[in-house]
Amino acid sequence: xxxxxxxxxxxxxxxxxxxxxxxxxxxxxxxxxxxxxxxxxxxxxxxxxxxxxxxxxxxxxxxxxxxxxxxxxxxxxxxxxxxxxxxxxxxxxxxxxxxxxxxxxxxxxxxxxxxxxxxxxxxxxxxxxxxxxxxxxxxxxxxxxxxx
Amino acid sequence: xxxxxxxxxxxxxxxxxxxxxxxxxxxxxxxxxxxxxxxxxxxxxxxxxxxxxxxxxxxxxxxxxxxxxxxxxxxxxxxxxxxxxxxxxxxxxxxxxxxxxxxxxxxxxxxxxxxxxxxxxxxxxxxxxxxxxxxxxxxxxxxxx
Numbered sequence: 001x002x003x004x005x006x007x008x009x010x011x012x013x014x015x016x017x018x019x020x021x022x023x024x025x026x027x028x029x030x031x032x033x034x035x036x037x038x039x040x041x042x043x044x045x046x047x048x049x050x051x052x053x054x055x056x057x058x059x060x061x062x063x064x065x066x067x068x069x070x071x072x073x074x075x076x077x078x079x080x081x082x083x084x085x086x087x088x089x090x091x092x093x094x095x096x097x098x099x100x101x102x103x104x105x106x107x108x109x110x111x112x113x114x115x116x117x118x119x120x121x122x123x124x125x126x127x128x129x130x131x132x133x134x135x136x137x138x139x140x141x142x143x144x145x146x147x148x
Numbered sequence: 149x150x151x152x153x154x155x156x157x158x159x160x161x162x163x164x165x166x167x168x169x170x171x172x173x174x175x176x177x178x179x180x181x182x183x184x185x186x187x188x189x190x191x192x193x194x195x196x197x198x199x200x201x202x203x204x205x206x207x208x209x210x211x212x213x214x215x216x217x218x219x220x221x222x223x224x225x226x227x228x229x230x231x232x233x234x235x236x237x238x239x240x241x242x243x244x245x246x247x248x249x250x251x252x253x254x255x256x257x258x259x260x261x262x263x264x265x266x267x268x269x270x271x272x273x274x275x276x277x278x279x280x281x282x283x284x285x286x287x288x289x290x291x292x293x
Contacts, residue, residue, distance in 0.1 A: 007200060007201075009200050009201075010200070010201060026199050026204065027199055027201070028198075028199055028204075029200070067197075067199065067204060126251075126253060127208070127253065127281060127283070129197075129206065
């Protein structure tokens with residue numbers, strides 16, 4: 001049965017003023033975004049049981065951990081995006097993100113628009129590395145394409 | 149060059165140590181009949197880091213360095229000399245293959261069992277063993293895709 005190992009998964013983002021996706025360097029783990037819905041209760045006096053409908057899909061958040069390299073363009077870009085205070089408009093904030101997994105029988109792309117909302121360094125220890133957790137908020141739907 | 153041989157190469161250039169131990173600094177074994185004091189380096193463990201798409205070129209090795217002498221005070225003295233040359237070393241390139249060492253941390257120290265003399269012509273050997281945690285840069289290739 002085909003499976004999708006975590007090994008060789010990549011995550012990329014478009015940079016400011018560009019539509020070109022740039023893969024993040026030195027990524028050690030990725031938690032892809034997971035859509036969820038909230039519940040709106042529609043129970044009325046004639047209901048036999050509680051009734052609900054779902055709200056709009058909330059794409060959730062993508063988080064991934066990097067081994068930080070101050071010379072890596074993708075790491076510098078993430079810091080630039082989280083620190084940007086210029087033109088806080090929807091257009092300037094929105095970037096395209098893509099997570100690509102390598103299944104045993106093909107590749108799968110998860111694409112969404114969103115923005116970087118967190119760049120949190122990990123604890124620096126005597127026998128560890130400088131790592132950081134990057135969080136991206138999904139805006140809109142996550143689209144999936146699978147290529148065999 | 150492996151990290152254990154790179155560390156050996158480095159220690160052989162440290163005059164404060166070689167004044168006492170001379171070139172009797174070896175990896176894994178010691179020549180039969182070799183005089184003392186001497187230093188023997190053992191590789192206990194070496195781990196390599198990885199990203200999701202490649203090796204991260206970072207190695208982490210635990211080295212056990214034994215300081216051997218005919219008296220306990222001399223074994224202690226050699227152990228201190230080795231520690232003075234290694235602990236806190238970092239951000240430097242050593243060895244003939246230019247191994248870049250990020251850091252060296254002295255992790256623990258213990259007494260080795262006394263080696264009794266085999267006969268009247270032999271000498272007993274006292275030893276102090278210290279473990280060092282060495283972080284260094286590896287030369288590795290990216291994983292093929």
